[in-house]
Amino acid sequence: MTSLADRPDNPAVGQAVSHESAALHVTGTALYTDDLVGRMRGCLHAWPVQAPHAHAYVTALRTEPASAIPGVVRVLTAADVPGVNDAGAKDDEPLFPREVMYYGHAVCWVLGETAEAAQLGAAAVEVDYQELPSLLTLTEAIDAASFQGNQPVVARGDAEAGLKRAPHRFSGSFEFGGQEHFYLETHTSLAHVDESGQVFIQSSTQHPSETQEIVAHVLGLTNSEVTVQCLRMGGGFGGKEMQPHGLAAVAALGAVLTGRPVRLRLNRTQDMTMTGKRHPMHASWEVGFDDDGLLLALRATITSDGGWSLDLSEPVLARALCHIDNAYFIPDVEVLGRIAKTNKTSQTAFRGFGGPQGMLVIEDILGRCAPALGIEPAELRRRNFYAPGQSTPYGQPVRHAERLQDIWAQLSVRADVERRRAAVERFNASHEHSKRGLAMTPVKFGISFNFTAFNQAGALVHVYKDGSVLVNHGGTEMGQGLHTKIRQVAATALGVPLDFVRLAPTRTDKVPNTSATAASSGADLNGGAVKHACEQIREQLAEVAARKLDTQPYNVRFVDGRVTSLGSAESLSFAELVHTAYFQRTPLFAAGFYRTEGIHWDSTQMQGEPFKYFSYGAAVSEVEVDGFTGAYRFLRTDIVHDVGDSLSPLIDQGQIEGAFVQGAGWLTLEELRWDTSAGPDRGRLATQAASTYKIPSFSEMPEELNVHLYERATESGVVYGSKAVGEPPLMLAFSVREAIRAAAAAFGPAGRPLELPSPATPEAVFWAVQEARAAAGRGTLPATTSAASGAGG
């Protein structure tokens, strides 16, 4: 057997092909969960009763008025739950709560013949609340010592001593915003009890196995009595890793109780007000540098805003702590993490899973401190890159660290950075009312679930007698192109053309006990499992072919649907071989399994080697800031990114570009505003619609965007030498934020630290510009600034 990373001749992997469903997408015939409703006779529609308080007890719930509304079939309440009344696995998320924990919390659900009837019914349900004090902001939670979950520490060496030794010390704090997933398809579940008595749920879920488990425990059934299918999602981004379960359970409960199919689809406002988001966080920090700008020590406390329940807040925080170093070696480190409990939606996974938040802290520190150190920020970053042989604060050697310097150098040349820097300076010297900034930032991101057990996957591959191939695997398709890559993997492993291979929808009755399609690991894990399954089949077929071609099995080659033998002119088609194999009673299907080798993690000590490998990349962005308004334009971004040997270059480029723009959205436009006043709407999400929460549009795409895949990057020990791509490129967007900082700073005197809030909305940038201008008026560098209080420098 060949190694996992080796590629045969003329492989299907590495070809630039379109998304496997592209023709269906563009013709509107790709089906999503809510498109199936018309195929279900007598489908009921579910509508939530959302509480209008941030924190309250439900003292009375009268459902009779709803039942009086024409078309209302039933109201689902806690009393209806035959199993466990919990939407999660930690017993802290009651599906039908008696205590309202956030504004918009659903206290019960109404089923109607039409969505209109269900909505009117929900409006008619009478609920009495006893209001309770609420905590909304991180500051309120910290002051009240309202925390939940563990409080991990990542430490190495002696941070205190390191800081004392440092000739240049700075301290500061930084609170930054979360992010709404804004997948275009909102959460949807469609449940019915099928002809065998099985509860069958179609759900827009990244984690069908966990959806199945939660539905089963709510209904008091075994997992084997519940099947979950996900055709595809209209975007997930982590928002459908944990959040679909309770919604699926409500739909399933309704289906079991009424004997009719139940559709539960959140509209945009319900989705935004009920489901979790990227964690906002607060960091306070002290950092020390030597005279050359090398990091000596970092001490920080990261407080994550977990919202009302834990959900995935603990592993998200762990990843934040494990990425506060980004690409930089910090000898002495002590980083504390804790999770605030607030009366907001329960914050959850979002592309990067805490990694972006951790990295934002160090990138903000470097961006703020560089002027005080008198070192150009890009140079400060480069000097601090990990070198081969160095390890992360949690004890993992940084393999391939030399790629950081190499990618950086390649990017500088490709993007013509030196010449453009000079051009930016000329532009700024000749423009009073607008300034440009150019900034370069690196990414190092660890791949694998921190929790070791999740790093496994299964697959079930069938070859039919005509040679056609049907692949089942545990990963879900949310637009990231997983099915496209898996198809290429299967075609490569079996040596058949791409169009021999079809992907079946993801179902828990085909591949059990799957991990979430998350942590960028979909292709690594499921690709490994599919390859394993295909190779078992191929080995069986090679035996048959060897007899037929009068050779040894190890001489048989499978390429492009032809089966040949080394040193022989004879060949047969894959279909012929399969046909023959069937009559020789050879198994033509196989279950594949994959587990990531060589990883371990001690979550108490926060030490180990949790990651199979690191993904590397760097970006340089140029922006222009308008001094009148603080509005900005993204002029150009260049990216060099390491995806190993790409399984599918068009897909990988799409992931890189899309993640970059999504990251830029998080750092600039996208602003979640909750009502934090003492008024009657305290706790209400004020930005709860597309009209008030702004994700990037065409106007935020860089006018020029150049992506280059790092070459000769084979990753040993990963399927066909590839690397994961889903999350890491999101953090390339720090280059945009730092470029905005540079442009805003250019309105003032050089060499002055400038604070920039996150998100850097036009308003935030305007105030930063005003700050810089005011400094120009003062003409001197202030002795201390809140941005970076210099103990030295």
Added chain:
Amino acid sequence: MEPHEVKVNGVPRVLAAGPQVSLLDWLRGQGLTGAKEGCAEGECGACAVLVAREDGPDRTRWTAVNSCLPAALAFDGGEVVTSEGLGRAPGACSAEELHPVQREMADRGGSQCGYCTPGFVCAMAAEYYRPERQPAAEEREPCHGPNGFDLHALSGNLCRCTGYRPIRDAAYALGAPAEADPLAARREASAPAAKRTRFVSSGTEFIRPETLQELLNRLEQDPDAVLVAGATDVGVERNLRHSRPRLVLAIDRLEELRGLDIATEYVEIGAALALSEVEQGLGGRVPLLSELFPQFASRLIRNSATLGGNLGTGSPIGDAAPVLLALDATLLLTSPRGERSVALADYFTGYRQTAREPDEIIRAVRVPLPLAPITAFHKVAKRRFDDISSVAVAFAARFDGAVVADVRIGLGGIAATPLRAKATEDALAGRELTRESAAEAAAVLASEGTPMDDHRASARYRAAMLEQAMLRFYADNAPELEVIR
């Protein structure tokens, strides 16, 4: 009465849905699930479809609209094309037959999750068929492809996956429609005529009157009726706030409300013309409006939204009001009692309240000529495409040398109503515009209105944006004023 019917993808379908059913929900109920609901308020474009609109008396223009906003009934007698109707994916009984727009989107990685894709495809197809689209000569206009594709056509479509680059590349790679292309050919014949529609369902009623007189009569009987043109506001109220008006009167096809008259003393714009139609019809005749249109919501919205609607709602943040205030526009209000004209400056009487009587309709907006030669529109928002203003400022000025002879400044987003910055106008009038006088006027402008804190912006930022608007107005005109001096 004739049955209600819509021709969808070339096939007539009977329409039996109440006034509360959007075109989107109706299409999806028909099994055409390509168009998706992403936001239900016309912000994301996932629901975009093509509709056949009149393009002069004997031609048709394929126009992309958000199908989540208008009632399906508004398309009684009309023609609609969805992503399913443009082309065909390969299947058991059919070979692949993708439309050129679909081909480019599929081949260039324009779809990832695919959920927004049908809407993008329809918005892109409308621009593909835009009769004025021509390959660029030498110098490309900003936001235009070498094939003349105007990227603003996609300003109302959101994609969360791709980062847009492959979609832009797909748009810019499109050629011209083939001669045999049936949708291209369809442009050469008249659009479906407006059809009188009346539909009653469980206590709600939808009426499309045939004449202005019929409308006025009905409105007199029923002054609570909701007037609907493009439904870009009413549709949001229905979808997000569950508004269910008892009587809806569709006015967007009434000829009396669709005039565009460029006379010697004024330009008169029919209140029910879609903003895109106004933009095409004016052809740059009113530069301040030309500056406004690309910043007003998105192309998908402008294809439906009207000046009558924008002013009729009395919203303090509608972008048309500040511009029309600066242009000194008047509204022509018609009722059974006749027509009267009200200066826009006197029209807004309070938060979402106006001088319009319940039995009156806005028939047209009149902009007096000659236009002030120096104009500017400054919109401050988070996003450049398709966002709601936190502050909007419009200037219209006439200089006598370097002296401000006459200036009007319209403001939006800083008070309960749009308003004229009278104190600032007074501070400027008769003075030479210099850095110093501009700074003084900027301070006055910053104190106009009563800006609030909300999720779009702080009150402090809004006031600062007023000040900065004045400083920018000076900066933009300073070089010319220097020459004069």
